[in-house]
Amino acid sequence: MLLTGKYQKDSRLGSLPLEVYDTIVRSLHGDSRTLIAGKFATFIAGLLAAYKVGQPALYLTVTVLMLVGIARALHIMRFNRLAEQSLNYIELKQAELRYRIYSGGYVGMLGVMCFISLATTNDQIAHLILISATLANVAGITGRNFASLSVVHVQAIGVTIPLVLGLLMFGTVYHALLGCLLLPFLLAIESIARHLRATLLEATFQALDNKTIADRFEAALKNASHGMAMIDRSSVFVVVNACFSELFGLKDGRDLVGTSLCELTSEARRHMSISASSEHLLSERIRQCLIAQERVQFTHTRPDGATIEVTFNPMNEGAGVIVLEDVSARVKSEQEIRQLANFDPLTHLPNRRYFAAEVKARIEKDGGDAAFSLFFADLDNFKTINDSLGHPIGDKLICAVALRMKSCLPEDGHICRFGGDEFVIFLPGMTGRHECERFARKMMAEVAKPVLIDGHLIIVGSSIGIAICPDHSNDFDQLLKMADLSLYEAKSNGRDELFFYSETLGERARRRQELEVDLRRTVHKGELQVHYQPLFDIHTNRITCCEALVRWHHPTLGNVPPSDFIPMAEEIGLITKIGRFVLETATAECAKWPDDVRVAVNVSSLQFQQSNVCDVVNAALSKSGLAPDRLEVEVTESSVLNDLHETADILRTLADRGIRISLDDFGTGFSSLSYLHQLPLHKVKIDRSFLNSIREDKRSLVLLSGICRLAADLGLRVIVEGIEEADQLDILKKQVHIDEAQGFLFGKAVPGRAIRQMLKEQAEPKSRPKLKAVAG
Known part of the structure; x- marks a missing residue:
């Protein structure tokens, strides 16, 4: 029995909740017309008995009885008027008290009438009338007043005492026995009343519990975010909430209880809230589920685009519950997740994973008859556009190119965006070289058309690598690698080119792969070598510095040129290890040389990006014990170009330690002259390209002389590298201001022991090397 929640106990009512007490009091005051009729009959019986015996006392008690009966009836009618509204505890308590007084007084007067009649007269007719009327009213105590034991007790005591006394005083044994027999009769009435009261309370509590459950169910149903309905085995709705109607597109708030499923779907179709196909789907599937008593879940899309998920759960006796949920937001989120997972967010083209899965599925479907071509396209010089105009413009350019x-x-x-500025195109059925080339040329021409982005007129070229199935392979991943190799070859041939895959290209790639494996193993074992090329002071004819150059002697290929393996090391992430190895080896070797000879080590742009250059340099100096002023760090213009401010900060830190800074290959990059005052430089190395035409082209000589003079005026030492012929040296000595010279004319790069021998000979005055060709 529920006594919690809404139906709480009231301490003033003992164990009864207010709602139960209200039910009890109302039951006492019910059916006033029957009560009035009974009281009128009792009054007539009392009047008849008084008339029969002519006893004034009886006339008086009959009059009092009538007045009490009238007062009781008026009280009941007044209460019923008040009871149309909710009554509080005090009002109920007062109503019960008045009822107890009136009802107790009424039956008490009946007992008094019997007592007067038995005690003062011997008229058996009068006795019979009054005792019969009294017992009739006593019988009604349980039927009318059982809800309140206090009322039953008052009425039972009020009528029993005078009636039993009257019977005992009559003086006969029979009357005395009758009086004694009335006592258990009245006790039985009290027991019956108590039992009926318990039954009433149990029913009342059960009704309240059911009401609580019903209220909670109704509240839950009303406030549920899902549409919920219950249908019987005939597909007729027995419970429906408002959300269910709304999700069906019925906005009129009509109660659907008693409506069949077919009628609902037809009405929804008339309101254009579901399509004809959805109407059939809903009604048929739910009808089948009712028959099979199976749980099912499916979705349907309304004409307005909303996605509704329908869940049917079977119940006993062939009924079922239908739950509707608007899953439009969830479906949209899932679509967005799929979009993000499968498509490039910038161009909205398929990404490489989704593209590969789709193409592989197409190839698998075609089986051994698959025939297609793959085009691997890349924009030329896109990085330059990104760096010079900014990434937002670069992104817009990517989008324009994709379209x-x-x-x-x-x-x-x-087509898919493979990554960065790379795109891959899949063309089924196109396998001829001529038609593939025609398509590629058409696309390259379209891409190369000028495009205006944020006020910038941009022209960008593209390079394309092509692989064909089945000519080159039947495997997608292998063809993709082949197309990528072809693209690499196209870009190596000058960009704005296309290249078909060939076995020669594949063989070259395999050799490169083998060389990459060998390079990794060589670096891991520390088998690279460091050679040193001397730099001569053009005034003193002495070696003042040696440039450290890494060399790789392959066991089967012989000497591998740095131009082959250094770019490879940068691509595969080995350049930082190699740079650290060269720096540690060179500083250790320089520590064995005379104190006036320095060593120069080149630091690449990737070393600036991938490692803490300052820490690496400091560690090498600490390990070798070399003085900082005997180390020269060479940087190229390309390494400075990536991040001028950060690179300048690093170089200033090194220069503050006493390390000398050189700008290598000066004159080959962008805005070269601006670096001369932005970087903490000590030396400038003029690139060998300036020497190519100084003998024939006077302008080249003037340009070279001007650059050297400018650097010297800024307090920088000037070195010209790449001197290979004596007449070049003569021109430089006579017409150009330089401090040091480097090149094959003076000597190639040699191992450390050879440099040590040269420096030893230099220390002997009679054998000091001259500025002329050195052996080797």
């Missing part, structure tokens, strides 16, 4: 490439595709073609 142009997509516009060139045939109807069954597919």
Whole structure:
């Protein structure tokens, strides 16, 4: 029995909640018309008995009885008027008290009438009338007043005492026995009343519990975010909430209880809230689920685009519960997640993973008959555009290029953004070299058209690598690698080119892969070598510095040129290890040389990006014991260009330690002259390209002389590298201001022991080397 929640106990009512007490009091005051009729009959019986015996006392008690009966009836009618509204505890308590007084007084007067009649007269007719009327009213005590034991007790005591006394005083044994027999009768009435009261309370509590459950269910149903309905085995709705109607597109708030499923779906279709196909789907599937008593879940899309998920749960006796949920937001989120997972967020083209899965599925479907071509496209010099105009413009350019490439595709073609500025195109059925080249040229021409972005007129070229199935391979991943190799070859041939895959290209790639494996193993074992090329002071004819150059002697290929393995090391992430190895080896070697000879070590742009250059240099100096002023750190213009401010900060830190800074290959980059005052430089190395035409072209000589003079005026030492012929040296000595010279004319790079021998000979005055060709 529920006594919690809404139906709480009231301490003033003992164990009864207010709602139960209200029910009890109302039951006492019910059916006033029957009560009045009974009281009128009792009054007539009392009047008849008084008339029969002519006893004035009886006339008086009958009159009092009538007045009490009238007062009781008026009280009941007044209470019923008040009871149309909710009554509080005090009002109920007062009503019960008045009822107890009136009802107790009424039956008490009946007992008094019997007592007067038995004690003062011997008229058996009068006795019979009054005792019969009294017992009739006593019988009604349980039927009318059982809800309140206090009322039953008052009435029972009020009528029993005078009636039993009257019977005992009559003086006969029979009357005395009758009086004694009335006592258990009245006790039985009290027991019956108590039992009926318990039954009433139990029913009342059960009704309240059911009401609580019903209220909670109704509140939950009303406030549920889902549409919920219950249908019987005939597909008729027995419970429906408002959200259910709304999700069906019925906005009129009509109660659907008693409506069949078919009627609902037809009405929804008339309101254009579901389509004809959805109407059939809903009604048929739910009807089948009712028959099979199976749980099912499916979705349907309304004409307004909303996605509704329908869940049917079977119940006993062939009924079921239907739950509707608007999952439009969830479906949209899932679509967005799929979009992010499968498509490039910038261009909205398929990404490489989704593209590969789709193409592989197409290849698998075609089986051994697959025939297609793959185009691997890349924009030329895109990084320069990004660096000079900014990434936002670069992103817009990527989008514009993607649209142009997509516009060139045939109807069954597919394109994806592979990453960065790279795109891959899949063209089924196109396998001829001529038609592939025609398509590629068309797309390259479309991409190369000028595009205006944020006020910048941009022209960008593209390079394309092509692989064909089945000519080159039947495997997608292998073809993708082949197309990538072809693209690399196209870009190596001058950009704005296309290149078909060939076995020669594949063989070259395999050799490169083998060379990469060998390079990794060589670096891991520390088998690279460091050679040193001397720099001569052009005034004293002495070696003042040696440039450290890394060399790789392959066991089967012989000497591998640095131009082959250094770019490879940068691509595969080995350049930082190699740079640290060269720096540690060179400083250790320089520590064995005379104190006036320095060593120069080149630091690449990737070393600035991938490692803490200052820490690496400091560690090498500490390990070798070399003085900082005997180390020269060479940087190229390309390494400075990546991040001028950060690079300048690093170089200033090194210069503050006493390390000398050189700008290598000066004159080959962008805005070269601006670096001369932005960087903490000590030396400038003029690139060998300035020497190519100084003998024939006077302007080249003037340009070289001007640059050297400018550097000297800024307090920088000037070195010219790449001197290979004696007449070049003569021109430089006579017409150009330089401090040091380097090149094959003076000697190639040699191992450390050879440099030590040269420096030893230099220390002997009679054998001091001259500025002329050195052996080797």
